[in-house]
Amino acid sequence: MADAVGDAVEKLWQRYKQLVSENPETVGQLEAGCRVLSYFIAGRFQDSGVLSELVYSASNILVMLNDAILQKAALLVPKMSVSRMKLMRLITVVEYLEVFVEMAALRLWGNTGRWIIIACIQIIRSAIRFFLLVEHSVGIQPTPPLKPFNRDLLKKYSKEQNHQKMGPDGKSARNPSVIFKLKRSGRCVRTLSAAPPISLRDWNLKKDISAEQNIDKEKSETEFESSPLNRQRTWAEGIYILRPVVHLFAMLCCGQKSWTPWLLSCGLDVSSLCLMGDPSDLNTDEKSEIKKRTFLLLFYLLRSPFFDRFSQARILILLHVIATHVPGSGLIIKPLMEYLPAWQRIYFYVWGT
Incomplete structure (x- = not known):
């Protein structure tokens, strides 16, 4: 019985991977729909905030899962050790779920249970990040560690593959290295094996080489090379x-x-x-991460006790003035003014970064 269930789950998983790899645009639309649904749910009924955060967190995890499938299908899997990848994925999942877990813990176990969960999450996350820094020399770690995959690269990579000439044996006639750089001048030159027939040459290789260099540059974004x-x-x-x-x-x-x-x-x-x-x-x-950390210093204006004593009243007055005098802004500003105090009370909204 267990073997039959395992086989069924394996077949379902393989089918899902096939669907994702063959329909990346449809998958992207479904992911966007889940995020829109999370915003629609918020404030509709009791405990809608917890459910909304669950849907939003699940959509982020779904994006990460689908990115891994698409990268593997396109042979663009990041070059790193398995242990390092597992740890980075673990931290990413934790950071996607931390707000939901905090809100759920507050509902289930009260304020004491909430702070215990917050402490456990921060200690575990910091310990793993410190291990990555010391043992794997990851360097400057972004938040989250695994950023969403640039799926536009899939289209460019697929197009680049389709332009490869096929030889008589059915294999690619192109050399894996179609260009090389001259040592003294630094000029990029196409290899003889990659040159088209004489009758089809226009001797204008700059555009082709530039396109290939862009593909290689964008591929390198998946390598996770740390300074x-x-x-x-x-x-x-x-x-x-x-x-x-x-x-x-x-x-x-x-x-x-x-x-x-x-x-x-x-x-x-x-x-x-x-x-x-x-x-x-x-x-x-x-x-980009250093710039982000610098910008996030502004969050100290929203963090207690500074927010409670100084910035809360001023921010609300500013938002009220904008909503009153800027046409159409009230549709966004007024809900923000109502949600800001509740948003500020969630620890991981203001202290998670």
């Missing part, structure tokens, strides 16, 4: 990873309304960014 961090930057990333745990411990010692956790957390964030130094030698993804 090596020196001792100072390693300390900076370690501080950033441990900041949530330090903040929670400070809240436990000083209380939720104390300024000490807020000041300590802000100080650690600023110190981490200062120790990173000039990001000009980092890759594109790492530069």
